[in-house]
Amino acid sequence: MCTALGLVWPAPTAAQSEQPPHSMMHVVQAGETIFSIASRYGTTVDAITHANGIPDPRNIYTGQQLLIPSSLGPVDAWAAHIVRPGETFSAIASQYGVDVSRLALSNQLINPHLLYAGQVLHLPDPLDTSGALHAVQPGETLLGLAVHYGVPFQELVELNHDSTLVAPGQWVLIPGAQPAWMPLPFTDIDLSPVPVQQGEAMLVTVRTSQPVELTGSLFDRPLTFFEEGGAYRGVAGAHTFTEPGLYEMTLTATNGNGEPVSLNVGVVVVAEHNGYERIDVPPSRSNLLDPQLVAAENATIETVRNTLTAERGWHGPFQQPVDAAISSYFGTRRSYDGGPYTSYHSGLDFRIGQGAAVRAPADGTVVLAEPLAVRGNAIVVDHGWGVLTGYWHLSAFEVAVGQTVQQGQIIGRVGNTGLSTGAHLHWEVYAGGVSVNPLQWLAASYPWSTLDAGTAP
Numbered sequence: 001m002c003t004a005l006g007l008v009w010p011a012p013t014a015a016q017s018e019q020p021p022h023s024m025m026h027v028v029q030a031g032e033t034i035f036s037i038a039s040r041y042g043t044t045v046d047a048i049t050h051a052n053g054i055p056d057p058r059n060i061y062t063g064q065q066l067l068i069p070s071s072l073g074p075v076d077a078w079a080a081h082i083v084r085p086g087e088t089f090s091a092i093a094s095q096y097g098v099d100v101s102r103l104a105l106s107n108q109l110i111n112p113h114l115l116y117a118g119q120v121l122h123l124p125d126p127l128d129t130s131g132a133l134h135a136v137q138p139g140e141t142l143l144g145l146a147v148h149y150g151v152p153f154q155e156l157v158e159l160n161h162d163s164t165l166v167a168p169g170q171w172v173l174i175p176g177a178q179p180a181w182m183p184l185p186f187t188d189i190d191l192s193p194v195p196v197q198q199g200e201a202m203l204v205t206v207r208t209s210q211p212v213e214l215t216g217s218l219f220d221r222p223l224t225f226f227e228e229g230g231a232y233r234g235v236a237g238a239h240t241f242t243e244p245g246l247y248e249m250t251l252t253a254t255n256g257n258g259e260p261v262s263l264n265v266g267v268v269v270v271a272e273h274n275g276y277e278r279i280d281v282p283p284s285r286s287n288l289l290d291p292q293l294v295a296a297e298n299a300t301i302e303t304v305r306n307t308l309t310a311e312r313g314w315h316g317p318f319q320q321p322v323d324a325a326i327s328s329y330f331g332t333r334r335s336y337d338g339g340p341y342t343s344y345h346s347g348l349d350f351r352i353g354q355g356a357a358v359r360a361p362a363d364g365t366v367v368l369a370e371p372l373a374v375r376g377n378a379i380v381v382d383h384g385w386g387v388l389t390g391y392w393h394l395s396a397f398e399v400a401v402g403q404t405v406q407q408g409q410i411i412g413r414v415g416n417t418g419l420s421t422g423a424h425l426h427w428e429v430y431a432g433g434v435s436v437n438p439l440q441w442l443a444a445s446y447p448w449s450t451l452d453a454g455t456a457p
Contacts, residue, residue, distance in 0.1 A: 028064040033057075037066065063264075065120040083119040096123055136170045139259060140184070148184065148209070149174050183261050185209040185253055192448060195268035199240035199331045200440055201387075201431035202267070203448040204249070206232045212253040218267060219247060221432060226310050226385055235386050237434030240331045240344055244271045272437075274331040276341055281419065288374050288419040289336060297374050304368045304380050305388055306433040312384040313363035315451075318441040319407055321359050321391065321427050322414065324352035330437040346435040347390070347428035354423040356414040358391055360405040361441070369397050369412075375426075376418025379411055389438075390428035393420045 026037060034057045038045050049057050051067045060066070067080050081092060093100045102124055134145060142164050146153040151174060157164055159173050166172060188207040196202045204223065206214060207230070214232045216223035219242060225232040247267045254260045281289060288294075328349035333341040360381060367388070368380035377394035395415025405411055416423045429438040440446055 026066045026068050028060050028062055028066060030062045032060075032062075034060060034066075037068070067120065079123045081121045081123055083115050083121060087115065089115055092121060098124060134172045134174050136166045136172055138261075140166065142166050142172065145172060145174065149176075151175055183263060185212055185255060185261065186251070186263055189251070189263075189265060191265070191267065195270045196238050197270050198238055198242055198244065198272040199435075199437045200272075201235055201237050201429075201436045203451075204234045204236060206234075206251060206253075208232070208253055210255060212255055214251065214253050216249060216251045218249040219434075221434070223249070223432065224308050224386060226312070228312070233385070235431045237431035237436045238269050239434050240272065240274075240346075242269050244269050272331055274333055274344070275329065276333045276335070277328065277345075278335045278338065279421065281336055282421065285419060293373055297372050300372065301368075301375075301380075301390075304382075305390075305430045306386075307367055307382045307388060308386050309365075309382055309384050313365075314383045314385075314387060314441075315362070317444050317446055318361035318389075318429075318438070319359065320442055321361055321389075322350050322352050322356055322425050324350040324356070324425070327351040327424060330435075330439065347392075347426050348438045350425045350427065352414050352423070352425060354395055354414060354416065356425075357410045358394065358412040358414060358425055360407055360409045360411050361389060362407050364389075364405055366399045366401050366403045366405060366411070369399055369401050372418060374419045376420060377412070377415060378418075381405060381411070386430075386432045388430040390426075390430070392426040392428070393417050393424065395423075 028037070034045050034048050034054075038048055045057050048054070048066060048068060054060070081096070083092070089104070090100060093103045096103075103121070134149075136145075142156055142160070143153055145151075145166075146156045155175060156172070159175055160166075185208040186206065187209050188205075190205040192203045192205075193200065194202075204216070204218075204225075206225065208214070212232075214225045216225065216234065218236045219238060221236070223234045223236050225234040227233075245268070247269060249265045249267050250262060251265065252260050252262045326348055328345055330345060330348055332345040334343045334345055335341045336343070358379075362383050364381040364383040366379065367382045368378060368390075370378065372378045372392075375390075375392040377392075377397065379391045379394065379397065379399065380388055381390075382388050391412055393415050394412040394417065396413040397411075398413065399405060399411045414423055414425050427438055429436050429441055
């Protein structure tokens, strides 16, 4: 028996050798008990605890996958595999002779390469291509599913043990359908890049079977979606201080009747590798380190960096705002005047002389152009979909608030204003209100560079 963080996982050998002939997987919801789950599926508490190797029936947790032995199981041949430390997804698929894509879809995995020891994988019969499983959602009926999938109602009844009644959470076999794990109206979800690195932006693309109002949240921040090209798309940023690990993204689609359907997707954050640098502030500017002054200015930036506009001004990779070498990279941990390394560099610094032209990296609208104490003369441009760029320490402004700018247009001049030790440009990129690595937006092969070519997922 393997135990971690208070969670008990069944031993692999017991779970596989005692696999019941009829079974399905159930994901534990908040407030559920083994007794309530057993009642739903027409089985017993003892049967569930025995099938899952649970010594104490009180020891279940929200999100846990339980193997349910039940006469209501729609597919006889599906079994379970408990992931062992070091196992890979492709090796497991090969072991059971199951296609990798089918195995991933059957287990609700957007990124099948991210497994954890103790994870339960639902194994479809490699020889059975007769259909796919559908997890019944609140309000769904067998007749409604038959209409949606274009399947004769009587055939659907016969394949599912001659029962016309279905309950939320129950698996239904849909003949002729491709494997799919998402509840209707969700039909496809794509995350790019996966996994996401600390300090990176992620594009979330969602497709549905009907028009919906789509909302979401990730990293304890709201995730706003914009409809384009028959899909809903949103941009989220993983803060550079986000701890590496597994995070839950929640998506809720509400149809025209006001009926919401929610879906949780795991998002993995991996570590970025940062350097360290010490900044010695000139005595004449040391007053700019005052915490109250910094907090007040951050509040000013906060009001603009969370701007959300539906019109997308970025198309393809960004253009570098100045033609110069990088002198300080994003994410570098910083110490000021010998203090602790408790802050980080939230953008890119370019080493370039006073007065050099600063150009817009993409189309957008100026939402801030004013002198600030710490950032000096500052400009912020809104590029749409929650993506904004900032330019600090300028010597002059070439644009005003509300002005529309085009990619390559001069918006300001390099300077040495604010908390700066010499003439340079600090360039910052915000995604969903979070500072992210600008280099990600300059790459020709950046994750969403095909968005305008019509080939994005």
